[in-house]
Amino acid sequence: MNRPPRDPGRAAWDHLVATLEAWRTGFEPPSVTKVAEERHDPFRVLVATILSLRTQDAVTEAASNRLFALADTPAALAAMDVDAIAAAIHPANFYLTKAQRLKALSRRLVDEFGGVVPADLDVLLTFGGVGRKTANLVLTEGFDLPGLCVDVHVHRIPNRLGWIATRDPLATETLLREILPPEHWKPINMLLVTFGQRVCRPTSPHCSICPLAGPPERAGRGDGFPQETLAGAEAASGGSIRCARVGVTRSR
Numbered sequence: 001m002n003r004p005p006r007d008p009g010r011a012a013w014d015h016l017v018a019t020l021e022a023w024r025t026g027f028e029p030p031s032v033t034k035v036a037e038e039r040h041d042p043f044r045v046l047v048a049t050i051l052s053l054r055t056q057d058a059v060t061e062a063a064s065n066r067l068f069a070l071a072d073t074p075a076a077l078a079a080m081d082v083d084a085i086a087a088a089i090h091p092a093n094f095y096l097t098k099a100q101r102l103k104a105l106s107r108r109l110v111d112e113f114g115g116v117v118p119a120d121l122d123v124l125l126t127f128g129g130v131g132r133k134t135a136n137l138v139l140t141e142g143f144d145l146p147g148l149c150v151d152v153h154v155h156r157i158p159n160r161l162g163w164i165a166t167r168d169p170l171a172t173e174t175l176l177r178e179i180l181p182p183e184h185w186k187p188i189n190m191l192l193v194t195f196g197q198r199v200c201r202p203t204s205p206h207c208s209i210c211p212l213a214g215p216p217e218r219a220g221r222g223d224g225f226p227q228e229t230l231a232g233a234e235a236a237s238g239g240s241i242r243c244a245r246v247g248v249t250r251s252r
């Protein structure tokens, strides 16, 4: 059972988003965001998101570009052989399964939805291979609609900060829908994915360069502090690393 929420309050969320928005300037956005920025097309976002599952960003981007050069509409993708789709998206992880799902999904879009991606979370979830993460990302990046895409980074980092206490991404999404100001729903995924890949990594986070923690001297400790402290915190918390540097003054 999930423990009660520890909502840090609006000021803390506002600060986190503003700080990470400023910090990420100059970094490449995640591959799916790039696809959405290139062309506001829900189908391309849907395909790229499926390709991105358990696959590194650089591989996803290259696979998406190869596939879109061959087919970037439901009708065109439904007409392709599974083997041809698989060849285009290889070496994305699970490329054969993804190829089968992309073809089936495209066929159903053509047959049942007139070739148009439905802008509805519950309907999207009825497609094979489309989970909540994918469906929410299609809503936010593809349609600019409210959605809250919780992946491993969005689940891990607020828990690491002690701002929430949830055991799985669905519980995190449910709780964040209550406590995260709605205007942050869309950007939080892109910001925490970038931050989680580059700084607040699952293991060995780069705390000495953390934009949320400020310069090391502010905490009155040197660069060696984070790893030692986190190691102790990790042991004390049963294996999951707890952030020892980013405090919050609760605003409510």
Ligand code: SF4
Pocket: 160, 199, 200, 201, 205, 206, 207, 210, 211, 212, 213, 226, 242, 243, 244, 245, 246
């Ligand atoms: S100080 Fe370390 S653990 Fe805390 S948010 Fe920054 S990178 Fe993550």
